[in-house]
Amino acid sequence: MDKAILLKSKKNLIIIGGKAGADIAHNLAKDSYYKIYFYECFSNKVSRSLVINLYDFEKLIKLDNYEYFIATGDNYLRHENFLKIQKITNKKPVNLIHSRALIEYSVRDKLGFGNLILANAYININSSIGNLNIINTGAIVEHDCQIFDFVQLSPNVTLGGNVSILDFSFIGIGATVLPNIKITKDVLVGAHSVVLKDIDQSGKYVGVPLRKINENKQI
DSSP states (O other): OOSEEOSSOSSEEEEESOSHHHHHHHHHHTTTOSEEEEESOOOSSSOGGGBOOHHHHHHHTTSTTEEEEEOOOSHHHHHHHHHHHHTTOOOOOOOEEETTOEEOHHHHTTBOSSOEEOTTOEEOTTOEEOSSOEEOTTOEEOTTOEEOSSOEEOTTOEEOTTOEEOTTOEEOTTOEEOTTOEEOSSEEEOTTOEEOSOBOSOEEEETTTTEEEOTTSOO
8 A cells, every 4th residue: 555645646746845844755755656856855865866956846846747745844934935836836735645644534625735644643524624734643633623724733632623723823742622722823832732722812832721921932
């Protein structure tokens, strides 16, 4: 069985950005594409012969048999890279989904583009996933959740049913969000925190119970 399930396969792929993210994307995609190239990649495990320059990237990305995936882990940089590529081509990035991720059929029609969904992630019925999100290893998205764009769920995050997470928010490792919670955009929830009520202001939040911290403090 292939390690990845792709919207399209058996073409060439360009992986953009990332360090560990580039390695993860390559591991998922390597059995499904004829050839994989890298652009603006920071991984030291990638053969330099497969790293292309800007001229080659702009030429190849316009060809019908080339697709791309943005492997940058930072939500804001992923957005910035996407906007730059949209000036060159109207193509949307592909999804990379591990074969051991479980996505209920009712979700697949609501799945956007450019998402990375890793092993043992579970997305339950009637949830919707937007664009260019990262749903990490073992993350659980329960029924009727709504993930907007450029969001990251870290490993082992649990979202109860009917949770909404808006653009650019980041949920740290092992955090839990109780059912019927809405998290606004540009929120960072620290590792192992528990979200008991709506977060309607952008910022950094940590702890059990959750509290907002000053921007100049480290999590």
